[in-house]
Amino acid sequence: xxxxxxxxxxxxxxxxxxxxxxxxxxxxxxxxxxxxxxxxxxxxxxxxxxxxxxxxxxxxxxxxxxxxxxxxxxxxxxxxxxxxxxxxxxxxxxxxxxxxxxxxxxxxxxxxxxxxxxxxxxxxxxxxxxxxxxxxxxxxxxxxxxxxxxxxxxxxxxxxxxxxxxxxxxxxxxxxxxxxxxxxxxxxxxxxxxxxxxxxxxxxxxxxxxxxxxxxxxxx
Amino acid sequence: xxxxxxxxxxxxxxxxxxxxxxxxxxxxxxxxxxxxxxxxxxxxxxxxxxxxxxxxxxxxxxxxxxxxxxxxxxxxxxxxxxxxxxxxxxxxxxxxxxxxxxxxxxxxxxxxxxxxxxxxxxxxxxxxxxxxxxxxxxxxxxxxxxxxxxxxxxxxxxxxxxxxxxxxxxxxxxxxxxxxxxxxxxxxxxxxxxxxxxxxxxxxxxxxxxxxxxxxxxxx
DNA sequence: ATAAAAATTTAGACTCACCTAAATTTTTAT
DNA sequence: ATAAAAATTTAGGTGAGTCTAAATTTTTAT
Ligand SMILES: [Mn+2]
Ligand SMILES: [Mn+2]
Ligand SMILES: [Mn+2]
Ligand SMILES: [Mn+2]
Numbered sequence: 001x002x003x004x005x006x007x008x009x010x011x012x013x014x015x016x017x018x019x020x021x022x023x024x025x026x027x028x029x030x031x032x033x034x035x036x037x038x039x040x041x042x043x044x045x046x047x048x049x050x051x052x053x054x055x056x057x058x059x060x061x062x063x064x065x066x067x068x069x070x071x072x073x074x075x076x077x078x079x080x081x082x083x084x085x086x087x088x089x090x091x092x093x094x095x096x097x098x099x100x101x102x103x104x105x106x107x108x109x110x111x112x113x114x115x116x117x118x119x120x121x122x123x124x125x126x127x128x129x130x131x132x133x134x135x136x137x138x139x140x141x142x143x144x145x146x147x148x149x150x151x152x153x154x155x156x157x158x159x160x161x162x163x164x165x166x167x168x169x170x171x172x173x174x175x176x177x178x179x180x181x182x183x184x185x186x187x188x189x190x191x192x193x194x195x196x197x198x199x200x201x202x203x204x205x206x207x208x209x210x211x212x213x214x215x216x217x218x219x220x
Numbered sequence: 221x222x223x224x225x226x227x228x229x230x231x232x233x234x235x236x237x238x239x240x241x242x243x244x245x246x247x248x249x250x251x252x253x254x255x256x257x258x259x260x261x262x263x264x265x266x267x268x269x270x271x272x273x274x275x276x277x278x279x280x281x282x283x284x285x286x287x288x289x290x291x292x293x294x295x296x297x298x299x300x301x302x303x304x305x306x307x308x309x310x311x312x313x314x315x316x317x318x319x320x321x322x323x324x325x326x327x328x329x330x331x332x333x334x335x336x337x338x339x340x341x342x343x344x345x346x347x348x349x350x351x352x353x354x355x356x357x358x359x360x361x362x363x364x365x366x367x368x369x370x371x372x373x374x375x376x377x378x379x380x381x382x383x384x385x386x387x388x389x390x391x392x393x394x395x396x397x398x399x400x401x402x403x404x405x406x407x408x409x410x411x412x413x414x415x416x417x418x419x420x421x422x423x424x425x426x427x428x429x430x431x432x433x434x435x436x437x438x439x440x
Numbered sequence: 441a442t443a444a445a446a447a448t449t450t451a452g453a454c455t456c457a458c459c460t461a462a463a464t465t466t467t468t469a470t
Numbered sequence: 471a472t473a474a475a476a477a478t479t480t481a482g483g484t485g486a487g488t489c490t491a492a493a494t495t496t497t498t499a500t
Contacts, residue, residue: 038458091330099331106322108318114311225486259489262488
């Protein structure tokens with residue numbers, strides 16, 4: 001029903017709106033889609049026509065219930081394929097995103113539900129992002145940022161909020177992957193950089209910029 | 221490089237030409253692509269421009285070496301995904317073709333080679349069709365047709381030359397799937413229908429039309 | 441050999457998803 | 471409150487891939 005381009009817009013609106021909460025601006029969409037604002041306007045008119053978004057000229061755009069449903073389906077497919085590529089095909093977590101951008105548009109529901117079962121119904125993807133259910137619910141995964149943890153605390157790494165391959169490669173090298181147990185040894189007041197103990201290994205430094213993009217939960 | 225539509229044309233030209241041997245007519249392509257002859261002409265001009273086909277007006281079309289390479293890549297992807305869906309996801313062999321028609325256009329070579337390894341380098345797909353190698357060679361699989369077997373002989377079912385879901389479902393019900401051992405008990409002179417023994421089960425009849433589309437090899 | 445039929449190509453349009461340039465509306469700063 | 475700046479939309483195009491209708495070429499039949 002929704003074309004490949006339409007699916008990409010809906011998914012992007014979902015992400016940029018903070019899971020559908022706020023309005024998204026034309027320019028924000030243009031920047032992320034690598035297109036021009038005029039092209040975005042054209043698409044928004046079409047999506048509104050199809051009742052996939054609420055759109056009033058100059059007022060930004062929000063997903064309708066129907067639009068959100070499509071967006072969550074696309075996100076579900078994307079994340080399940082990422083799990084498949086990492087767990088079954090042996091890809092690294094920094095390699096799978098561009099391929100999942102293509103696979104997410106294969107529409108067969110039968111295919112995706114069988115894939116889900118084959119993967120044992122994973123609840124999150126290799127980056128720690130939650131996988132929407134077949135029924136179209138996004139599991140809420142509310143994590144803290146590592147940069148907000150105080151010295152002396154021990155936490156578990158749960159995911160990332162930045163998906164650039166170079167960032168992910170840096171984390172792998174430091175042993176910082178979902179599941180890693182991290183103790184904050186020291187925090188440098190000056191630049192907010194952190195000295196960490198990661199899974200029994202020797203201490204590592206991470207900058208505030210890195211810590212800001214690492215999602216954690218406090219160990220019980 | 222080649223668009224989705226172009227890939228579909230190249231694959232189709234390969235099949236209709238008998239693996240690249242003969243010229244293919246505009247009308248034959250129009251019929252199979254569910255488009256009009258005029259649209260096919262447009263596309264052939266474009267493919268010729270890109271050096272993917274040899275094309276002279278009114279003379280039909282043939283793949284270039286480069287075009288054949290693309291066609292074989294697409295066929296490789298199609299068949300590997302079919303194996304994946306049947307062997308790993310539990311699809312039936314009559315369900316996978318339409319989904320593979322979409323998956324075959326995911327271009328990542330890394331993905332397809334890892335999938336190949338994950339599947340243990342299968343040499344044929346669920347329908348018995350050979351899978352082109354990563355190097356772009358189509359393994360030759362020269363089988364006889366069941367309709368040409370004489371009474372009293374025992375053969376092994378290797379594949380089908382007709383892929384309609386209804387035909388495949390009929391075969392499954394009769395227990396006629398690749399690997400089945402088949403003995404020809406009787407052949408009816410009048411309509412060339414056959415009485416078969418399939419894998420130790422009681423005898424079954426198949427029409428000439430069915431036997432003509434079953435590929436076999438003689439048991440050693 | 442010629443005329444009719446069939447196959448194919450050309451001409452002119454259409455939709456989708458994008459573009460640039462120009463207008464318009466909204467926001468921000470004075 | 472007004473002018474400048476920023477954001478957004480409108481106007482008019484483009485290329486890919488398709489269409490219908492008309493013209494052309496090839497094939498078939500007499
Ligand atoms: Mn991703
Ligand atoms: Mn992810
Ligand atoms: Mn198939
Ligand atoms: Mn097949």
